[in-house]
């Protein structure tokens with residue numbers, strides 16, 4: 479953990495009150511002058527840190543920026559997801575940045591955030607709008623020991639983790655729409671783009687690209703997206719703390735990834751099914767030129783959706799665009 483992250487962690491510990499410079503210096507093994515210099519640096523980034531000669535330092539407020547050290551200091555317990563966090567002001571797509579890291583051999587668990595993306599993308603090359611500081615636009619590198627057919631398990635894990643974190647942070651009730659959408663009252667608030675590099679029988683690496691519309695106002699969505707999309711701010715009626723939400727999502731994802739690695743996908747699938755609005759409904763799924771109609775029954779052990787067609791056959795589907803028949 480960097481010194482900045484260690485300072486922020488220490489300042490977050492006392493619920494009220496402050497931490498003295500002497501205490502910090504002893505705890506972190508650096509001089510009081512070094513602590514002072516880092517506090518000044520954090521202040522220049524917008525952290526409001528009060529310093530009183532008698533009481534010491536107190537964290538009054540944090541700015542609405544994503545800062546790797548800050549996110550680290552909120553995630554002391556993660557095992558894999560989020561043990562390495564990098565924040566860019568602007569990228570083309572965070573999935574591209576992570577792909578490069580993956581090819582360079584970087585360890586799994588690295589997370590790349592961007593405050594804005596110039597070429598954010600959805601599935602099949604669709605555009606994903608990612609205005610500056612309004613959302614969470616990030617990608618996670620994983621190297622799971624899975625067959626490529628089972629990679630959908632990780633989209634399921636990401637959707638479940640997202641839904642859980644959104645619900646605890648905002649009190650809203652997110653629904654999952656198979657395979658990769660999070661909706662609130664039927665409107666899309668987050669999407670997942672899973673990209674994969676694999677051998678025939680083994681995933682080499684997998685990138686989970688996650689976009690969450692946190693603090694966008696309705697006018698910030700282009701007209702064609704506005705009809706289908708919403709933000710947490712619009713739904714909750716208040717600005718949501720992005721760093722807190724980001725940490726919550728990564729923590730939940732770390733937990734769910736551990737479950738998958740331990741072969742416990744079934745428990746995750748149960749939770750997913752509870753939150754999913756697709757299961758139990760008659761749906762039409764478009765996969766390329768093909769259209770499959772039937773009742774969405776459940777997930778199989780690889781994370782694929784099982785559809786009972788009109789002819790009674792069970793079809794196994796791993797991707798597509800679903801519409802639910804009312």
Ligand code: BT5
Nearest residue numbers: 571572598599600601604606607616669670687688689707
């Ligand atoms: C998705 O695709 O939902 C996956 C989105 C993944 C975005 C993240 S951001 C970080 C990482 N880096 C990237 O470049 N991507 C990932 P799909 O199901 O294909 O949905 C795309 C469709 O959603 C578009 O065609 C629009 O209709 C709509 N859309 C675009 N931007 C949106 C937004 N910000 N919020 C809600 N809907 C949006």
